[in-house]
Amino acid sequence: MHVVVDQDLCGTTGQCVLTLPGTFRQREPDGVAEVCVARVPPALHAAVRLAASQCPVAAIQVIESDAGDDERASAELAPSPAEAERHAANDQRNPGGHDGTV
């Protein structure tokens, strides 16, 4: 999964940064949101979809179609976004886990 912010549309509210501070950040000069990960780890898929749906100006677009993505993380009962982000960070520090796609 990839996620992009439409920087013309961005309302600079920072809502996405509050939801997933490790995935989104605000540009220094004007507060416009940026994505700071090249690819969204599977554990964060549900949280990123949530952040996209919660953007006050609908500026976040989720591109689902990565071949080989593990969709298990999009289960109905997802952890809170920030919690999922911490878990994802742990997964990346422990590449021996079973959630990696490569």
Added chain:
Amino acid sequence: MDAQETTATCRDAFAELASPTCIQDPYPFMRWLREHDPVHRAPSGPFLLSRHADICWVLEATGDAFRGPAPGELARDFPRAATSLSLNLLASTLAMKDPPTHTRLRRLISRDFTIRQIDNLRPGIARIVAARLDGMAPALERGEAVDLHRQFALPLPVLVFAELFGIPQEDMFGLATGIGAILEGLSPQASDARLAVADATSASVKAYFGDLIQRKRTDPRPDIVTMLVGAHDDDADTLSDTELISMLWGMLLGGFATTAAAIDHAVLAMLAYPEQLHWLQGDAVGVKAFVEEVLRCEAPAMFSSIPRIAQRDIELAGVVIPKNADVRVLIASGNRDPEAFPDPDRFEPARFYGTSPGMSTDEKIMLSFGHGIHFCLGAQLARVQLAESVPRIQERFPTLALAEQPTREPSAFLRTFRALPVRLHAKGG
């Protein structure tokens, strides 16, 4: 109109919201509106929407199906729009602009309101909170009543703004005194006399900012005013004189009364629901849940103050909103809509536990900061002020009680206070 009559029909919801009954408790009337007249049209023209889903839709469609008012259109609501200084300033604020002008102006200022910048203000805000509570303590401990609104809730945002703007505290208190009068003059129900008072106050605020801009030019400092003056002087196409003054004036209008009201309501919630105090005694996640629930239950700005103009005929709940109609949203009602928040009149911080700010566990939007392109610029600043103050008040004065009933401002639009007298409850030792 009493409650019995409102169950049959309501001619003008804006007038009803200004009635003494609604000033005291507007929520029964808002419930009636949601159930019987969710797409209300006032005789003077504006529509008023009261259901959560409709409000969200309008706010999301602002900039698209809805636009800001054209220069002549303010005159429909405000016959004196052409001659009133307050209305002229209002017409130039961010909230009245559409993209791309809105985008250009908002990005100039959003640099200073990023989540990181606001987080950097936290220690300064905590210091102000501690100093104000220290200031209240001796009188409270002597058993005297203290007006928490005037001694704490209002001074906190005023002092925070003094730092942000880089102006002396006493000057900011002087400006803050006038803001209430300006807000009342801008209400759709305001009399000519009130608008005249608002205009006189706006003139003095404008004159103050004119001098301030000169001072920041000769003595630049790391503050918002210096930054905006720099943007204006670099390129007046980026920020005109009028836009600069309106921007500063608009931030004061949006930032004081609303933040103070949220703090007042948080204290009232602490006193009314002692069984919910545990939210304030644990970690930041619990504090956030408590604060969001206060904001949901008591939206300081009850309906949208800016007109949203329909770009085409729009049908909503069987009612046609004609093209060019002025549509307002009653966000305080959307926050109490059981379709979005079950058992909506119950104070229940658990609705916001572990969620992103402004989102319930059911993924419904808490509307008090708005939604869409005009989402409150100062939302995070307000949240940090609440998070840094409400638990501290509880911790410092655990036996706080009302000394007498609070006095509300008689406003149809803002749910704010004039006084909130408190004292310490004597608990045998």
